[in-house]
Amino acid sequence: MTLEQILDLLRSRPEFAANITHWEEIEPRPARWAAFPAQVHPRLRDALKQKGIQQLYSHQAEAFQAVAEGKNVVVVTPTASGKTLAYNLPVLNQILRDPESRALYLFPTKALSQDQLAELHQLIELMEADIRTYTFDGDTPVAARKAIRLSGHVVITNPDMLHQGILPHHTIWLKLFENLKFVVIDEIHHYRGVFGSHLANLIRRLRRICTFYGSNPQFVCCSATIANPDQLAQELIGAPVTLIDRNGAPRGRKHFVFYNPPVVNRQLGIRRSVVNEVSRLSRLFLEARVQSIVFARSRVRVEILTRYLREQATRLHIRRDQVRGYRGGYLPLERRAIERGLKRGEILSVVSTNALELGIDIGQLDVAILAGFPGSIASTWQQAGRAGRRSTTSLALLVASSAPLDQFIINHPEYFFQRSP
Structure with a gap:
């Protein structure tokens, strides 16, 4: 059964349709392409073509051009729209033209750092260039740190x-600060509130040190x-930026x-458990072998849902290891294995905290189920964006809990869809 057939089935089931408060259909959109800018190094262009990238999306080309003009930029496009190339392209191009140049990448999590390292390494290997790229975090061996400082x-x-x-x-870190040309800050929407103010002060310290060493990244x-x-x-960053928000990805x-799950106690306003509802709905997608991700609000809820879905998988003659949990606390090697399994299509369903909300490359799944409102409109769109290939139909399903905020959002869809995140 295809996803389109499942959607038709859900629409026709009175017990499901009675609990739908809103069904939004977002129309498909074709890609907007742009040719490689003339300044792109031939080796970089050839490496991208080996990866199957014959042209750039319009926002990638626009970002490259703005950076080439010496501007600070902020690229704002949805999940899986090729933001990574928007910064890798100018950085690698600069290092190919001037091997003394250096770049500093900042990511909010170590998992995202490892993911981006793999992406960069793949491109560098295709170029056959001597561009040394390293992660520098708490897991970096002490023996490797000197080499990173001198040659990264x-x-x-x-x-x-x-x-x-x-x-x-x-x-x-003399070599880095004297030659620092670029500072890349990914997932900046993550830096809000107190965390955001800390980062703003950190960037001001970084800029003062760069000025001392004669660089202006x-x-x-x-x-x-x-x-x-x-x-x-x-x-x-404490400096003017150029906004690039016209998404060219398809x-x-x-x-x-x-x-909204059905009411089980009208006097107390209690609805059927969000965990049980998500488990019941997920069975449909498991049965049809449709790849899905379930987002839960807590680690405990992740483990409970993973157990329920594995029981469902056993009854459907699906291997238990095709349903996995994902959260902080798992070993790094275990998390990498889950990410690879999702990307290759070996894992049918994953239950995650918001650890998979950020831009870790897990491929594009068909269905995203949100077990409760994530707490902000931006996070909801991020999690929903995990479902959706560039040419096929996808589904994002928000299942509300009895919490007042969930009930407000689920009963006022216009507040969600007509409001910018």
Whole structure:
């Protein structure tokens, strides 16, 4: 059974249709292409063509051009729209033309750092270039740190390590700070509130040290769709930025369904358990062998749902290892194996906390089920964006809990869909 057939089946079932408060259908959109800018190094262009990239999306070309003009940029496009290439392209191009150039990448999590390292390594190997790229975080062996300081062209780290392991020891990072051309800050929508103010102060320290060593790096920021990305980026880096938000990536048809479980106690306003409802709905997709991701609000809920779905899988004669949980606390090797399994299509269903909400490359799945409102509109779109290949139909299903915020969102869909994240 295909996803389209499952959607038709759900529409026709009175017990499901009675609990739908809103069904939004987002139309597909074709890609907008742009030729490689003339400044792109031939080796980089050839490597991209080996990966099957014959042209750039319009926002990637626009970002490259703005960076080439010496501007700080913030790229704001949806999940899986090729933001990574928007910053890798100018960085690698600069290092190919000037091997002394250096770049610093900041990611909010170590998992995302490892994912981006693999992406960069693949491109560098195709170019057959001597561009040394390393992660520098708490897991980096002490023996490797000296080599990273002396010879790393691209240093991938996180704000905590920049604060504790790099800036206080800037005298031994001389090579980096004297030649720093780019600072890339990914997932800037993650840096809000107190965490955002900490990062803003950290970036100001970084800029003072760069000035001391005679460098003036450009900033390339990336964000999910939020209401004020240019304002946020300017506050974080303390300098003007150019906003690039015209997405050129294609999009398949997307169904976004709001589902409110039936009431079981009208006096107390209690509805059927969100965990049980998600487990019941997930069975449909498991049965049809449709790849899905379930987002849960807590680690405990992840483990409970994983157990329930594995029991369902056993009854459907599906191997238990095709249903996996994913959260902080798992060993790094175990998390990498799950990410690979999702990307290759070996895992049918994964239950995750918001650990998979950020841009870790797990391929594009067919269905995203949100077990409760994630807490913000931006996070909801991020999680929903995990479903949707570039040419096929996808489904995002928000299942509400009895919590007041969930009930407000599920009963006022116009607040969600007509409001910028």
